[in-house]
Amino acid sequence: MSAPAPLVGSLVPLRTKDEVRASLETHSVYVVEVPAKFANVVKDVVQAAIPDFKTSEISHLRRVVQFKYLPPHLQKQFYPPARLPRVRYFLLCPTRYIQHADLFSIIRQCPPFDGKTVPPRIFYVMVPSLAPISAEQAAQWSDDYWPISYKNTNPYGPHPSLVQRNTDEIEGEAGTWLALANTAGKQISAQCLGEQIGVVVVDRTKNGPEIIAVAGDCRWRSPTGTSELHTGTGNVMAHAVHRAIAMVAKKRLRVGGTDPAYLDRSLFCDSPLTEVEKKYYEKDNITSSGYLCVDLDIYLTNEPCVMCSMAILHSRFRRCVFAKRMPRTGGMTSDGVGDLPFPESGLKHGLFWRPSELNWKFLAWEFNEEGKDAGTGASINETLHV
Template sequence: MSTSSCVEPGQHQLHEWSHDSNTSFRQGRLLALRTKAEIQNVFETVDVYIATIPLKAASAVLKTIDSAVRELETTNLNHLKRLVKPEQLPPHLNHERADICLTGARSGHVSLSGVARKPIVTGGCSDISRERFEQCNEAPTPATLQFLACTTRSISFNQLHQLLLSTDVFATSQVDPHIRTIKVPVTPPLSHEQAKQLSQQYWPTVYKGGNPFGPHPAMISRAVEETQSQAGSYMGLATRAGKATSAEGKGELFGAVVVERSNSVGPSVVAVAGDARWENMTEARSQGKGNIMAHAVMRVIGMIANQRLTTYDTHKTLETNEKQPNYFADTPLTAFENEIYSQSRLAPGGYLCLDLELYLTHEPCVMCSMAINHSRFGRVVFGQRMPRTGGLAADVVGDNASSMAEADSRPCYGLWWCSQLNWKFLTWQWIDEDPPPETDVSHTDIQV
């Protein structure tokens, strides 16, 4: 059996659509968007106490301190190591530690190795020989760790000192806690590189492989691996869909493509739509914004909904009243849209647009961005940024702003990954190597 016989009809058409004379493959790359939380995240530090504790008593000391401050500590510092070997400290802390040790050694309280010792008093001990005295001072000292106790907001210096001294280990050991106050980063690192940098500047820091402000890096890498090679074809189809409706005077040069990705048959195009805001509209283009229900995103979502309905027994065919204008424009309006729609093989039993992929010529407006969210798309790729009207990007980039003040005053929503919403989806901007001139929108106030 040949390979082509195992592929759905929609797959054959995808190949033909992507390489015919009317569709241009767009060379480029995917640029991951930053979330609003990532952009708003301001680097902050907090003051914490660190102390020297005996290695063998680390567990007991940790338990004592944590039980005392558990109800008082409000800062999550799980990205910081609690117990650190002296040689793992950043340079500036090691220097401070050496200075303390040297000063203490001169006064007889701290050994040069950095371990505090109780001074040996010789007065009134005439029966102790000089040899015995030197043996005591040269006795091996216990190994120690540097302990990150808690934030300074939780308890006072004196309270922490008393807690440490109340443990059996400090009552019987020659080790003095030598409590110090240092600054540490409040937020966890976003990469191994950042963790290494913070470890050198502040305190040993751990990158735990996630992103507290956005999608997991592994999730993004896997998605890019799946979509990068085909994204140029889908962006070309979106451009063609927008050109088709625009050429007939139905809308602007905006297009949308929906792709269903299946483990068994691979990706297939299930719907395309161009902008149709001027279809059935009597007002002049200069006098209004047209029919907002006929934006390319809204239309292509409607086409998917119609396909979902036809998979149920009670909706074998869709009934339409041709005498009444279809203001939702959720049926094909051009030959190109109809060609793909009629051959679509959308898998039955699906829910809304759950986990489907959406490719757009331009960043969608806030209304369409929320429609994408409510429709449960899994991945979105758009071309040109629309910094004045777009709803997906969370920062102002690439716009000809007259001033930074003007740029800062514009709302940036970042609706693709927003903690206040009950659905999140991955989003990229498509960066063309050679942007097609027909997709360039100079009047960025237009709603896509």
């Protein structure tokens, strides 16, 4: 059997639920026009008046900005600057902490506005509520909202340097494994045992990548091995992900000296059935020790459903790559895709990275194949659980 031609494309890291939230949430803040030398005086007086306000809430925003560094839409809003020496625009606090009239009264008592006929100019400005997750996002927000202070980190997901390092490591070979996953899906589908969905499990902890398991979907295979009518959901325990995980477990048993038939269960269809599945299942290229799929990567033709996403998580995979997004059923992504037929759809669970709620996390990417729009690909029903 000759190797299939690798798919050509690029990896797009998935955003976590908190990253999506950070990119969408904004709130209103007060900005006052004040000479630079009086900015601290104004800040201290306002802070004393609203003790519940913590400056950490706006630590991602630059507090004092010159007119020339404001985004264009704010320059139009603030123009012309007041006739004050070295005027600056000072971000005070979110508007929910104090009424405009009360804030105006407080600042009116501070120099240079105390006893002067020129009143302070206080503006409402919409800003991102949370810190940016990348330098690119910080630059965009600086143009769209208010100058941002980016601290070269990501408080809502994996650090950008970690994502980039892992992307660089696997991007060159991702198309190879996804092409093999396609082959697995085609061979199963040709036998009418399952949908055209496939999975490849890879070990990259050794000198070179090792294929540990290849599995296709088997939801339409009966306990006796025959093809069933393609109605309903079929055997949900025979999804490609479950079959691949079971094959990894059986290989570990075999290498450890235990008969893998000990795990044979017709419900899980956990024995290799096609040429490509048998080829890699028969290789003793995994150690007997270790927690199931720790340090292994999984490549899928389609975004896994919620059940399979949780199986990937609980099996302790290291990384996950899928080729076709499943907006109606997928459990990995956290955001919707505006150019799909159902732009409002998407479960948005983001199950790959929810460390405050789940006991494992891993990196995940969507593979964008050249010549295909994101989310399109194999003729799989959008409502199918993969």
